[in-house]
Amino acid sequence: MNASHREKIRINNLHAFYGESHILHGIDLTLMQGELVTLLGRNGSGRSTTLKAIMNMVGKRSGQIVVNGSDTMPMQAHRIAHLGVGFCPEERGIFSSLSVEENLMLPPTVRSDGMSVEEIYQMFPNLLERRNSQGTRLSGGEQQMLALARILRSGANILLLDEITEGLAPVIVQKLAEVLVQLKQRGLTILLVEQNFRFAAPIADRHYVMEHGHIVEEIAASELQQKTELLNSYLGV
């Protein structure tokens, strides 16, 4: 069987709620192994909520989410992680009572082929330098690096990344693009929420555009050229 055609995530008719408010109104999307797919949309369109819904971190969900062949609707969040899903939240979630290194080592290894600590420090030298300081004492950008590094180490092979370029210096953003391409080549599957379209466009295979909790458009990398107008109208550029 062709590995690159294995379905890693399939979402059917997903609805999600925070308390009383209905945020996602029937999302359908699929990710194949080795794909890098972005979720685009304006602020508040429900992109982060989609990622959280996959992790079972929203108030209430309905519909179907299949990860690596298992139905995750009845699963608790920690079980989902062990299917090989790594989540990098938009607020970064660095633990202040843990040192940088403790933060890095915190997530349990969910698969054996994660990046080694050496590789990670090589990629983000800032972290090596500050590894004994308290997690939240890092600068905004350093925290962002740590948040990403953390899940790379755990060996997750389905990455849910929420605005990872936020607050990073342009050089680092460029480096991150290279990293993501590398990860993709290793066969990891990536669902990326991004504002920075210039960052996402060259590396993504497909784009989903969200608005008001719906997926309103699906655009393959190859169609990008011809659909620029449409996209701009959705994103308000």
Add this chain to the structure above:
Amino acid sequence: TTDGKVKIGVLADMSGTYADICGPGCVVATQMAIDDFGGKVLNKPIELISADSQLKPDIASAIARRWVESEDVDTIGGLVSSAVTGAVTQVTNNSKNIALITGSASNGFTTKACSPYIAHWTYNVVALANGTVKTMVGEGKKKWFFITADYAFGHALETVSSNVIKANGGEVVGSVRAPLGTTDFSSYVLQAQASGADVVALANAGNDTVNALNAATEFGLTESMDIAGLLVFSQNTKAMDGNVAGGMKLTTGFYWDLNDETRAWSKRFKEKHGEIPSMAHAGAYSATMHYLNAVQKAGTDDADVVMKQMKTTKPNDFFAVNAEFRGDGRMVHDMLLVQIKKPAERKDEDDIYKVLKVIPGSEAYNPMLDECNFSR
């Protein structure tokens, strides 16, 4: 209220440290008196209500207030813990209702805070000191240390006892005050130990006494010093380790096994309550009986009239022996100096005291203060 209908409220400690001494048992004893009296006075049934003072003056005061102001209660009995009794008598004195004090010890109710509406029954701190302390000082125990319950009763007991000690050539080498309901007396015991006294006096009551005695034993105080429990009720004696407490002398207003009369009443009480009576239980019965007799004789429930009637007739029953109800509200009667039996000497679990001597009321209690004579 003078409505010709007698309603007695028993305000006691239903669940606290003194519950065994004057709690539900005081209600039982009062009810026995009412039943023995015939259940009716002035042709109307006698009513009885009761409440838990929780040993808190404010709660007791509020209940008493409600009883006399809006529930037509004539007389409040029970009344254990001087703090509670003090607060309740404030109310009853003002409202002109009779308080039948059967559990409290402070002598203040017939001295500083005396009032024409108070009947102080069972015993008081003076009687305790005159019994136990005087005897021990006489035996040559000159140096005393006090572990005192930190409220009106403890303070009064300490003061009165100290006076007795000094008057008889003894000396008080120190004292320490422990809050009511202290469970760990170890640090007080250490202070007592360091004082070099001959006798450590426990100017407290109820479980405080039991706990203090336990700590004293645990820390080896009993090896070098004597302990005097100044106020020990029969329930407390039963709760103490007989090997430790055996031989200790104490003063009491009543012992169930004194004579046929006491035994007969106590047997009836035990059938109803499951325990032998404490002096407070017997006092509650005696006081209620005397009160009801006076109402009957006076033909009214007017407090002033009834009180006058109570003071003109001498109380006389199994409890009130050689008794007199004085103008200041003090009921003077014979007290007993007893010694706690060692476990080996006891026939059964209720056989706890050896009666050493009967202290005539006139010796046990202080004379009446002139300004407190309300008998006119």
Add this chain to the structure above:
Amino acid sequence: MINRKLLIALLAIGLLAPLAVYPVFLAKLLCFALFAAAFNLLLGFVGILSFGHAAFLGTGGYVTGWLMLNSGLTPELAIIAGTLAGALLGAVYGKLAVKREGIYFAMVTLALAQLTFFIYLQAPFTGGEDGMQGIPRRALFGLIDLSNNTVMYYLVLAIFCFGFWLINRTIHSPFGQVLKAIRENEPRAISLGYDVEKYKWLAFVISAALAALAGGTKSLVFELASLTDVHWHMSGEVILMTLVGGVGTLFGPLAGAALVVTMQNYLSGGELGNYLHIIMGAVFVICVLSFRSGIVGQLQKFKRNNF
């Protein structure tokens, strides 16, 4: 704003109530309602939970009581002095406590109140476990004799109305606006140049003063001040009243106090006395689990949804 009709109706009930109900009970109820309203000013409108409000209630009671016993002051002056004493204590404790937030604030106030408790337990003037007994009511302004319970009740009613008005005014004042802002977003209020600690502190002092006002009044009603009023159970009770009635609502504390005081009164006399704590505890648990907006909060919700 407050519903005028409701207010008039309540006032009418307040004025007529002693015809039907034992006035001392009513007076007690109003004292606790004022106490709870003072507490609610902090919890409901500043968003801080004081677990030591008994300290102020007790201080008001003791100071007022001591002055009535030991000086020739008329009751209104003694009550004012008690209120000031509460405010002063509130100023000191507030200074220490407002540095901390949330649960920390609760713990610090609790511990400070316990400190106060032990001081009052030891201090000779309070009468320790015996309480301060036989506080005379004397005559208001030297003219109106308060020994009659009904007269006393009307004084309490007047004091309660004043306290209630002051709280309502505070909430709807420029100061109240800032408090609201602080509750909404504290760091932002700081960055706008508001010295947040000072505002919280002032609210704390006002609340402490009103609690002491309730305590001073109560000591006159019962002619007694005791450790119960300073004990931490009392701090818990006032939370219960507020919670049951509705945190952050104007009338919640009144409703809560009415319910709790009635319940206590009903239970403490009779056979059910033993169950008092069990029932109170259960009410607490139920409120927290499924009734967080309290009686008044629920009524408001009901009204919003149905009218």
Add this chain to the structure above:
Amino acid sequence: MTQDHILETRNLTKGFKGFIAVDDVNLNIRRGDIHALIGPNGAGKTTVFNLLTKFLQPTSGQILFNGQDITPLKPAAIANKGIIRSFQISAVFPHLSVLENVRIALQRQEGNSFHFWRSDKVLEHLNDRALELLKSVGLESFAHSVTVDLPYGRKRALEIATTLALEPELMLLDEPTQGMGHEDVGMIAELIKQVSANRTILMVEHNLHVVSKLADQITVLQRGAILTEGDYATVSADPQVREAYMGSEADAVEVAS
């Protein structure tokens, strides 16, 4: 002389347990400029902001505002001097109305904020000024909505209006466009330009488009120290800046702008 520098720092230094986050920084900010502070992650930009607003205490060095030494002042006092900072996360009072949000800021100068015995009606005369401010950021039609319901970009606009109410001489903006969609980035940049009219603005920003469009002067920090200073053209031409910070992005921006 210094009169035309609104803010200066002299040898400003901040160390954390043996780690120097800000190293001997001498900033000179001209009155009326939009001054951008840029640099790699962890360069010390936020720390400089924290020092200027006294959320942190400098290890050594001085801060001069209008020639006056403000180093020993407390955060609230700094705000009273006219240096106001906006936060990275949106800072509004969510359950107050939009108008009230602005009014809270206006109220501070009134001197009645401790008056608990007066009715809040005394604040109503501030409404006109508040509306005016809302108008300047295009929010007048939202005046009576509850703030939570505003879209993200509008909240940032409101925050700026609130800050303006304090009439700051110097506004400090830390990454004002972070987390915003394109539309909002444009709007906020426009707004910053607009409000800079008669005041000075110091901002930290990673979005080079915004920086190139707005900044009159740029200071580049690296490892706590100043790497270089100048206008956008100068700075973006500096090979050191390119290597440490901008990368090839610099070119993209130049093409775009």
Add this chain to the structure above:
Amino acid sequence: MSGLLDINFFALSGQLLVGLINGSFYALLSLGLAIIFGLLRIINFAQGALYMVGAFAALLGLKYLSLSYWQALIFVPIMVGIFGMLIQVFLIRPIANQDHLYSLLLTFGLALMLQGIFTHLFGSSGLSYPTPEALKGGTRLPFMYLPNYRAWIIAVSVVVCGLTWWAIEKTKLGAYLRAGTENPQLLQAFGVNVPLIITLTFGFGVALAGLAGVLAAPVYSVSPDMGSNILIVVFAIVVIGGMGSIGGAIITGLAMGVIEGLTKYFYPQASSTVIFVVMVIVLMIKPSGLFGKEA
């Protein structure tokens, strides 16, 4: 040395030792509180009541099940721990998303209920539990007579506290606990079974109270309000030590016992206030407590 001085020295040392014994209870109870607070950010007001339940369980076990002291030492903490876990699962978990003040109030209500129930069943007067045979008697130290049982209390407390501290500060489990405190949802998304950890930790913290209860039964009389009396002091200790600091809770607990002992010697009237006075001083100097982290 003069005789007078000798006596003073003996009395002082005695008070210090008694202080240390009390401190052992403080340490055990505040450790339990600190663990629960550290993980759940709630102050478990029922900690005192569960301490009381522990003591009663030992007493009732002895009376009705002939459970020996030694058996009680094992089984009672387990039982109390399970009880605690039930409380956590059925009462605290449903309101975990609410303001933490609500859980404080919830546990306060629970404490009232437990105390009320035991008062109803056993009265408030206090019952006594016999000292186990093997620990009866005492050792005559130069300055005092140290009952063996009291020495045993100190030993147990120090060992238990030390082990707990090590487990939380030095192991991976400890890192989970600390992270779970801050952001349980995210930690769970990383693959850690947070609800289970929370429940177990709550159970453990509460079990410590149960253990303290069994230890206390032979020396303090077993009464329904034994917990509420000690609880507020323990709260003050937690505040002094710095909320949530495990080491802080232990050290401060022992230290406050000793300070109390000192005060009992020099100025006994202040002995019940001294801890609160220390608290005020500490708060003025360091608002986050001696070992507390956040400012």
